[in-house]
Amino acid sequence: MTQANELIIFSGNSNPMLAKYICDYLGLPLGGAKLKNFSDGEIQIEIDENVRAKDIFVIQSTCAPVNDNLVELLLMIDAMKRSSAKRITAVVPYYGYARQDKKVAPRVPISAKLVANLLTVAGANRMITMDLHAGQIQGFFDIPVDNLFAAPVILEYIREHFTDKVVIVSPDAGGVERARAFAKRLNADLAIVDKRREAPNKAKAMAVIGDVRGKVAIILDDMVDTAGTLTEAASALQNQGAVEVHACCSHAVLSGPAMNRIIDSALKTVVVTDTIPLGSKAACCDKIKVLSIAKLVGEAIIRSHRGDSVTSLFV
Numbered sequence: 001m002t003q004a005n006e007l008i009i010f011s012g013n014s015n016p017m018l019a020k021y022i023c024d025y026l027g028l029p030l031g032g033a034k035l036k037n038f039s040d041g042e043i044q045i046e047i048d049e050n051v052r053a054k055d056i057f058v059i060q061s062t063c064a065p066v067n068d069n070l071v072e073l074l075l076m077i078d079a080m081k082r083s084s085a086k087r088i089t090a091v092v093p094y095y096g097y098a099r100q101d102k103k104v105a106p107r108v109p110i111s112a113k114l115v116a117n118l119l120t121v122a123g124a125n126r127m128i129t130m131d132l133h134a135g136q137i138q139g140f141f142d143i144p145v146d147n148l149f150a151a152p153v154i155l156e157y158i159r160e161h162f163t164d165k166v167v168i169v170s171p172d173a174g175g176v177e178r179a180r181a182f183a184k185r186l187n188a189d190l191a192i193v194d195k196r197r198e199a200p201n202k203a204k205a206m207a208v209i210g211d212v213r214g215k216v217a218i219i220l221d222d223m224v225d226t227a228g229t230l231t232e233a234a235s236a237l238q239n240q241g242a243v244e245v246h247a248c249c250s251h252a253v254l255s256g257p258a259m260n261r262i263i264d265s266a267l268k269t270v271v272v273t274d275t276i277p278l279g280s281k282a283a284c285c286d287k288i289k290v291l292s293i294a295k296l297v298g299e300a301i302i303r304s305h306r307g308d309s310v311t312s313l314f315v
Contacts, residue, residue, distance in 0.1 A: 006086070007305045008051060012060035012076060014069040015277050018093065019059045021294030026302060031056075035072060043068070045075045052084040057128075057301050062096030062115075063276040064255065070096060070115065074122040081123030089126040089304060090119055093275035093297060094223075094251045098133035101140075116140035128300055130275055130293065131222045131250040146310045148300055150250040150273050153291050155185055157271055158218065158248070167191050167215045167242075169208075171233040179220045189215065193233040206236075213241030223251035224270065227258040231265040238266040251275050252288070262287055 010031040011019030023030050032048030058080070060073040073090060080088045100111035112133075119127065120142055127141055130148040138145040158166070167189040170179035176192055183190040191210030217237045224230055224247070234245040245266050252272035262270055263285055271289045272278070282288045296313065303310050 006053070007055050007057070007302075008049070009057045009059065009301070010047075010076060010080075012058070012069060012072045014061045014063055014072070015059070015093065015274070017277060018061075018274050018292075018294055018297075021274075021292055022059065022298045022301065025295050025298035033076070035076075041068075043072050043075055045072070045079045047076075047079050047083060050083075051080055053086045055087050055089075055305050056080050056085045057089045057091050057305075059091040059093070059297075061094040061276055062092060063094050063251075063253065066096045070118075074118055077119065077122040077124050087125045088123055089128060089301075090124040091128045091297065091301065093130045093293065094253075095129045095132055095137070098137055101134045101137055112137050113140040126304065128297070128304065130273075130297070133222055146300060146304065148293075148296060148310075149314050150275075150291075150293055150296070151182065151185075152314065153273060153293055153296060154220075154248050154250075154271065155182065157289075157291055158182075158186060162216055162218070162246075164243070165189075165215045167210065167212050167217050169193060169210075169212070169217050169219045169233065169237060171195060171219050171221050171229045175221055178222065182220055191217070191237075193219075193236055195229060195233070208236050208240045212237050214243060216244045216246070217242040219245065219247040221247070221249045223253055224249040224258065224272065225253040226256045227254070227261040227265070230267065230270070231261045234266040244268050247271065252278055252281075252290075254278070254281055259285055 008031045010033050034046040036044045058076050062070045077088055097111040097115045127145045131150055132147050168179045168183040169191045170176045171193050172195040191212050194207040219233050230247050237245050246269045247267055248271040250273050269287050269289055273291050273293045282290055300310050
């Protein structure tokens with residue numbers, strides 16, 4: 001078995017608080033690194049400690065500013081590789097560009113695949129991420145990928161806070177499998193919102209499939225970006241007689257008009273995880289509840305380091 005002192009955790013600038021919580025859970029200090037910018041914005045990386053023959057984990061969500069955080073991650077991995085690290089694992093709680101996982105029109109890139117290539121070429125030997133937008137993105141990588149699920153954390157919250165009759169709602173057809181899995185574990189009913197997307201980041205909820213009348217509706221999705229899907233779905237559910245409407249999402253992107261939409265919507269709460277730092281956004285809206293996935297990611301890191309099963313976390 002490898003020794004604990006061979007495990008070193010580093011973090012980029014995207015989510016330092018999550019990295020701190022993970023290190024606290026593992027009882028390890030955060031590895032020293034200097035991340036600077038030249039005056040033109042070019043990123044400079046310098047690792048402050050010996051990583052030769054060490055098992056390295058680099059924590060970095062590719063959230064806004066997406067491109068800066070992605071390049072920062074790539075440069076950190078390259079620095080570790082050139083410093084003779086034994087193994088480098090990219091821990092990317094939120095995998096940016098995941099929505100661009102197929103050609104939806106002529107002459108467009110498959111960006112999720114390109115990012116996977118970049119991480120592999122940079123020198124990553126393994127990838128740990130959470131709630132990929134599409135599970136098949138794991139196949140874009142030529143290295144092992146552990147796709148973690150926030151389900152245990154979210155399920156625990158739902159069981160603790162909702163005792164009335166609950167219906168789990170998928171906001172679109174693509175999320176039915178995820179919603180069905182939650183409904184089965186909670187012994188709850190399932191409903192689907194028929195959504196028609198008219199343009200990128202613009203969605204209109206059309207109809208509710210399933211019985212939500214007199215029930216507490218919990219919309220389940222992998223991410224909330226501009227919150228158009230959530231707020232339209234919440235309105236449709238309210239119109240169909242739902243007593244309360246809540247939402248649970250893994251990744252709180254919350255870009256553009258998202259906060260105003262949530263504040264003005266029928267949603268009573270929006271439960272998210274800390275894969276993406278919210279900062280002042282959470283403070284300005286009491287509807288948003290943040291759950292930490294630090295213990296889950298920390299456990300995945302230590303199991304990966306020891307060679308234990310990661311899948312057993314979700315059985």
